[in-house]
Amino acid sequence: xxxxxxFIKYLQFEKRYSEHxxxxxxxxLVQFIHYMNNSDGDFDxxxxxxxQIRSWIIFLMEEGVSARSINRKIATLRxxxxxxxxxxxxDVSPVQLVTTPKVGKKLPFFVQKENLDQLLDxxxxxxxxxxxxxxxxxxxxxxxxxxxxxxxxxTCQNIDIPGHTIKVLGKGNKERIIPYPKSIDQPLTEYLKxxxxxxxxxxxxxxxxxxxxVYDKLIYRVVKxxxxxxxxxxxKSPHVLRHSFATHLLNNGxxxxxxxxxxxxxxxxATQVYTHTTFEKLKEIYKxxxxxx
Numbered sequence: 001x002x003x004x005x006x007f008i009k010y011l012q013f014e015k016r017y018s019e020h021x022x023x024x025x026x027x028x029l030v031q032f033i034h035y036m037n038n039s040d041g042d043f044d045x046x047x048x049x050x051x052q053i054r055s056w057i058i059f060l061m062e063e064g065v066s067a068r069s070i071n072r073k074i075a076t077l078r079x080x081x082x083x084x085x086x087x088x089x090x091d092v093s094p095v096q097l098v099t100t101p102k103v104g105k106k107l108p109f110f111v112q113k114e115n116l117d118q119l120l121d122x123x124x125x126x127x128x129x130x131x132x133x134x135x136x137x138x139x140x141x142x143x144x145x146x147x148x149x150x151x152x153x154x155t156c157q158n159i160d161i162p163g164h165t166i167k168v169l170g171k172g173n174k175e176r177i178i179p180y181p182k183s184i185d186q187p188l189t190e191y192l193k194x195x196x197x198x199x200x201x202x203x204x205x206x207x208x209x210x211x212x213x214v215y216d217k218l219i220y221r222v223v224k225x226x227x228x229x230x231x232x233x234x235x236k237s238p239h240v241l242r243h244s245f246a247t248h249l250l251n252n253g254x255x256x257x258x259x260x261x262x263x264x265x266x267x268x269x270a271t272q273v274y275t276h277t278t279f280e281k282l283k284e285i286y287k288x289x290x291x292x293x
Contacts, residue, residue, distance in 0.1 A: 003045055004029040007083050028076035032056060045081075046090050050097040053077065057101065067101040074100050107276055108243040113251075115230040116142055116244060120183070124229055129198050130209060132191040134222045137206060137214075139187055140166070141223065141238050144180045145245030145263055147171075148219055148238040154205040156192070161185060170264035178262055246274045 008026050011017050017025075035056050036043045053074070060070050074095065081093035120142075125135040140151055150168040158167045164185070167177050199211040206214040219238055227236040242263070249259050260271040 028073040050094045067103045071100045109235040110244040110247040119230045129194045135187045136191045139184045141241035155203045
């Protein structure tokens with residue numbers, strides 16, 4: 001038992017790890033020791049083999065432990081054996097030959113089209129300046145699929161209402177022009193009218209009631225408040241509306257490369273995550289429609 005305690009003390013001395021991380025490291029090592037004792041009786045860290053560690057991985061997988069958690073436990077063992085090698089307790093690490101399980105990509109959260117139609121087509125927003133602004137915030141995040149920073153930094157000159165396009169400055173200072181639905185024209189026009197009546201000065205499109213540029217927390221608050229009215233998904237953020245934009249386009253047959261350009265992704269792999277979501281939708285349709293499914 002002394003070796004793992006020495007390891008934790010060593011990590012504490014380095015002062016690079018939070019208390020939470022140290023507790024996780026300690027727990028991982030205790031679980032490994034418990035498994036080894038149950039498998040082979042009393043054991044010595046010096047005699048542990050790669051085969052035994054692989055056996056532990058299989059045991060954890062059979063117990064339903066996620067690949068992400070298993071990888072963290074193996075990372076703990078890897079760090080521990082590096083410590084033992086520095087202390088000249090072992091010559092080689094048995095972890096170096098161990099392959100960890102692949103972690104599946106998390107599917108992006110998105111809101112169902114029907115829920116967003118309900119939110120944007122009915123009277124969920126106020127009719128004052130803030131209500132009109134909040135509807136434009138939600139409408140542009142979903143209708144154009146832009147990032148929070150791109151929305152926040154829009155100026156009035158970036159909006160081409162007759163052409164139904166906006167110009168945004170994305171990651172890496174890359175400029176792109178994005179079409180938006182004609183349905184945004186009305187809320188946008190109403191907001192701009194109220195904006196000009198109430199506030200003057202700054203060129204930013206979206207303003208606080210004090211006439212300042214909107215800030216991240218305000219946009220998050222607006223999105224969470226209004227998505228809570230129509231959906232029960234656990235994550236309700238501006239990026240969820242971007243995910244919804246991409247997912248709904250692909251569900252309706254949009255070309256993947258076109259969606260990539262609209263989102264401002266530098267490579268196709270970043271966009272392909274949404275194809276997993278659409279494939280899940282296809283499987284659902286197949287199960288419902290095929291007589292032998």
